[in-house]
Amino acid sequence: MKLQLPGGAFRAYLFDCDGTIVDSMPLHYVAWKRALAxxxxxxxEELFYAWGGRPVTEIIASLNEExxxxxxxxxxxxxxxxxxxxxxxxxxxxxxxxxxxxxxHGRIPFAVVSGSRRNSVVGSLxxxxxxxxxxxxxxxxxxxxxxxxxxxxxxxxxxxxxxxEHCLVFEDTDMGIQAATAAGMASVRVPQPWERN
Numbered sequence: 001m002k003l004q005l006p007g008g009a010f011r012a013y014l015f016d017c018d019g020t021i022v023d024s025m026p027l028h029y030v031a032w033k034r035a036l037a038x039x040x041x042x043x044x045e046e047l048f049y050a051w052g053g054r055p056v057t058e059i060i061a062s063l064n065e066e067x068x069x070x071x072x073x074x075x076x077x078x079x080x081x082x083x084x085x086x087x088x089x090x091x092x093x094x095x096x097x098x099x100x101x102x103x104x105h106g107r108i109p110f111a112v113v114s115g116s117r118r119n120s121v122v123g124s125l126x127x128x129x130x131x132x133x134x135x136x137x138x139x140x141x142x143x144x145x146x147x148x149x150x151x152x153x154x155x156x157x158x159x160x161x162x163x164x165e166h167c168l169v170f171e172d173t174d175m176g177i178q179a180a181t182a183a184g185m186a187s188v189r190v191p192q193p194w195e196r197n
Contacts, residue, residue: 001196003096005168006186012162013104014153014180015097015134017114019052019172020190022124023092024084031083036063038079039071049192052173053115053147055140056080081120088127097170097190101133109135111156113169115146135160147175150183157183 019025029048036043041063051059056077064071101110110133114121118139125131136159143151157164169180169187180187 001096001191003100003170003188003190005100005188008168008186009166010108010168010186011166012109012111012157012160013100013168013170014111014113014156014185015101015170016053016172016176016190017112017121017124018116019094019192020170020176021094021097021101021112021130022128023094023193024124025049025052025172026193027087027090028084030087031080034083035076035080036071039069039076041067041069041071049173051175053171053175053179055115055146056117057140058146077117081117084120085123088123091124091127093128093130094190094196096196098130100170101130105133109160109162111136111138111160113138113152113156115140115152117141147173148178148182150179153180153183153185157185 015021018028032043057073060071060073060076112121112134118141121137121139138152138156143155145151157167164184167185169185170190171177171180171187172190177187177189
């Protein structure tokens with residue numbers, strides 16, 4: 001599988017992290033299932049992928065609301081992150097995306113724009129020796145409105161000093177693509193795990 005990039009001379013690449021640079025979504029789902037099972041909360045896999053890109057705390061709050069639960073949001077978020085870190089040795093990169101990182105590294109600046117917390121993003125990128133390739137990381141703590149709002153992508157463009165229309169976004173979720181479009185940026189969709197085989 002090769003990623004087809006839209007035409008144009010882009011001056012910066014902005015990458016989502018989970019499911020885009022790193023094939024972490026299956027590992028995140030295992031962590032979610034374990035953390036939520038402790039509270040008798042169900043999180044169907046289909047919903048997990050549909051909500052890809054949403055901040056962890058927002059997901060827990062929504063599940064509380066939908067299932068009439070009262071899970072402590074911060075505590076469950078921390079537990080879920082801990083269970084994810086324990087699986088980092090199994091983490092792999094998505095080769096079709098890393099190919100573009102390698103080809104353009106040093107030519108144009110890169111940013112990561114993620115709905116995950118900074119420590120999760122740093123952990124994933126460090127595990128794969130990719131962290132130093134990015135000029136800036138925009139994580140859940142850095143902006144108010146998560147995807148599909150454009151806030152994260154717009155902040156990354158400001159930090160890199162590149163106008164939104166000159167940025168190309170790599171994303172694996174519909175919410176992420178919507179956020180890129182709302183930011184006035186071109187995007188390329190990274191297929192989900194089951195679409196890549």
